[in-house]
Amino acid sequence: MKTQPLVSVIMPAYNGEKYIGKAIQSVLCQTYQNFELIIVDDRSTDNTLGEIERINDSRIKVIKNEMNHGIAYSTNLGVANSNGKYIALLDDDDEAFPERLEKQVMFLEDNGDIAILGGKTVLINQNGDIIKYGGTPRNNPKLIRAILLFRCMDFMNSTVMYRKDFILKNKLSYNDNCYGMQDYKFYIDSSKVGNITTIDEYLLKHRLHDNNETVKQLDNLKRKELYAKFQRDSIASSGFILTDGEMQCINRVITEVNPHCSSKEEFIFLYDIFSKMVKQGKEKEIDYLDELKFHTKTLLGKYAPL
Numbered sequence: 001m002k003t004q005p006l007v008s009v010i011m012p013a014y015n016g017e018k019y020i021g022k023a024i025q026s027v028l029c030q031t032y033q034n035f036e037l038i039i040v041d042d043r044s045t046d047n048t049l050g051e052i053e054r055i056n057d058s059r060i061k062v063i064k065n066e067m068n069h070g071i072a073y074s075t076n077l078g079v080a081n082s083n084g085k086y087i088a089l090l091d092d093d094d095e096a097f098p099e100r101l102e103k104q105v106m107f108l109e110d111n112g113d114i115a116i117l118g119g120k121t122v123l124i125n126q127n128g129d130i131i132k133y134g135g136t137p138r139n140n141p142k143l144i145r146a147i148l149l150f151r152c153m154d155f156m157n158s159t160v161m162y163r164k165d166f167i168l169k170n171k172l173s174y175n176d177n178c179y180g181m182q183d184y185k186f187y188i189d190s191s192k193v194g195n196i197t198t199i200d201e202y203l204l205k206h207r208l209h210d211n212n213e214t215v216k217q218l219d220n221l222k223r224k225e226l227y228a229k230f231q232r233d234s235i236a237s238s239g240f241i242l243t244d245g246e247m248q249c250i251n252r253v254i255t256e257v258n259p260h261c262s263s264k265e266e267f268i269f270l271y272d273i274f275s276k277m278v279k280q281g282k283e284k285e286i287d288y289l290d291e292l293k294f295h296t297k298t299l300l301g302k303y304a305p306l
Contacts, residue, residue, distance in 0.1 A: 005034060005036040005083050006035070006105065007036075007084045007085070007101055007105060007161070008035065008079075009038065009089075009090055010038050010040070010079060010082065010087060010090070011023065011024070011039045011040070011078070011091070011092055012040050012042060012071045012091070012092065013039050013041045013044065013048050013074075014041070014043075014048070014071070015046045015048060016044070016046075016048050016051075016092035016093055017044070017046045017048045017050070018093075019094075019207060019209075020039075020092040020093070021054075021055065023090060023092050023093065024037065024039070024052065024060070025055075026096045026097075026098075026205075027090065028057055030096065030098060030100065030101045030102065031101075032099075032101035032102035032105055035084070035088075035101060036059050036060075036084065037059055037060045037061065038078045038082055039052055039060065039061070039062050040062075040063045040065065040078045041062065041063070042065050042069060042070065042073075042074045043065050043066070043067055043068040043069075048092075049062075049064070061081070063077060063081060069176075070176055071174075072173075072174035072176045072177075072182040073174075073176060075174045075182075079173075085163070085165075086104070086108060086163060086164065087162050087163075087164050088100075088104065089157055089160050090204075091158045093207045093209065094158045094204055094205060094206050095124075095128075095204070095205040095207070096203065097202055097203055097204065097205065100203040100204070101161075103199060103201050104117055104199070104203070107199055108161065111197075114141070114197050115162055115163055115166040115195055116160060116161075116166075116187070116195075116197075117160065117161050117162065117196075117197060117198065117199065118156070118160050118197075118199075118203075119155065119159040119200075119201050119202070119204070120133075120135075120136060120137065120155075120199075120200065120201060120202045120204075121134040121155070121156045121159060121202070121203070121205075122202055123206055124206065124207050124208070125207070125209075126209045128205070133202070135154075136198075137198045138153070138154060139200070140291065141195035141196055142287065142288035142291040143288070143291040143295060144191060144197065145192075145196075145288050145291070146288050146291040146292045146294075146295040148187060148191045149231075149234050149235050149238060149240075150231060150234075150235075150250065150254050150295075150299065151256070152184040152256070153184075153196075155198050156204060158206065159198075159203045159204045160183075162190075166190075166194055167190075170189075170190075172186065173186075179220050179222055179226060181223065181226060184227075188234045192237060192238065223256075224255070227255070227256050231247075231250060231254065232247050235250070238286075239280070240277050240280055242277070246269075246276070249266065249269050249270055250273065253266065253270055253303055254299065254303070259303055260303050260305070261303045261304060262305065263305055266305070267300070267304055267305055277292065277296065278293055278296065
C-alpha cells in the first residue's frame with residue numbers, strides 16, 4: 001500500500017520555463033522525503049509543461065488548467081487535489097532550502113496550536129546568486145494578529161506550511177482578482193481563527209527578476225484601493241468600530257508603499273484613532289491587547305511627520 005503523503009507541496013505555474021526546473025529540483029532534493037508535489041499549470045504559453053515533463057519522479061502530479069485562471073484559482077485547485085496533512089507553498093521561480101520541509105514538519109508536529117508557519121528568506125538574482133539575507137520575521141501569534149489589522153506580514157508566501165484540516169474546517173481559500181495580494185487576504189482571514197507564527201530558519205530562496213508579479217502590481221491603483229479595503233475589512237471584522245473619517249486616515253497613512261503622516265494634525269488624529277482602538281480592545285477583553293498597544297506605538301514611531 002502506498003504511504004499517504006504527509007506534506008503536499010503546491011506549485012502554481014504560469015510561463016515559468018526559465019526557473020521552474022530549479023524550483024522542482026529544490027523540492028525533490030529535500031531531506032524530508034514523505035511528500036507529493038502538485039504542480040498546477042495555468043495554461044502556460046511557453047515551454048513550462050515541457051520543463052516539468054522532462055523530470056521523471058512519481059511524486060510529481062501535474063494538473064493542467066483548460067484556461068488561464070490566475071494564481072489564486074490554481075493554488076486552491078492544488079489544495080483541493082492534495083492528500084497531505086500539511087500544505088507547503090512554493091512559487092515556480094523560487095527555491096526551497098534542502099531542510100525546509102523537515103524543519104517545518106518537526107515544528108508543526110511539536111506545536112499543535114500553530115495553524116500556519118512561515119520562515120526566513122534569502123533574496124537571489126536571476127542566476128541564483130545571493131543578493132541579501134532577509135531579517136527574522138515576527139513570531140508572536142498575538143502580535144501577528146495585531147499587525148494584520150493594518151498591514152501585510154513580513155514573511156513570504158513561499159515559506160509557508162499550514163495544516164490542511166485548519167483551512168478546510170474554517171473554509172479558507174485564496175481569493176481571485178487580488179492584484180497579487182491573495183496571500184495577504186488569506187492571512188488576514190486566517191488570523192481571525194488561528195495562530196500564525198514563523199521559525200528563525202532560512203527556508204526560501206526568493207528570486208528577483210523582471211517578471212515578478214508583485215513588483216509589476218505595486219503601482220496599480222486598483223491594488224492600492226484593494227489594500228485599503230482589506231484594512232477596513234480586517235479592522236471591522238475584529239470588532240473595532242471606527243468612523244469613515246478614521247478609517248480613511250488609516251488608509252491614507254498606512255499604505256503598502258512609503259507609509260507616513262503628511263502633517264502634525266494627521267499624526268495626532270492617528271494617535272487618537274489608535275487610542276480608541278486600544279480602549280475598545282480593553283472593553284472587549286481581546287487576548288492580544290498588549291500586542292495591539294505595542295504595534296500601534298511602533299507604527300506611530302515610524303509614521304511621525306518629519
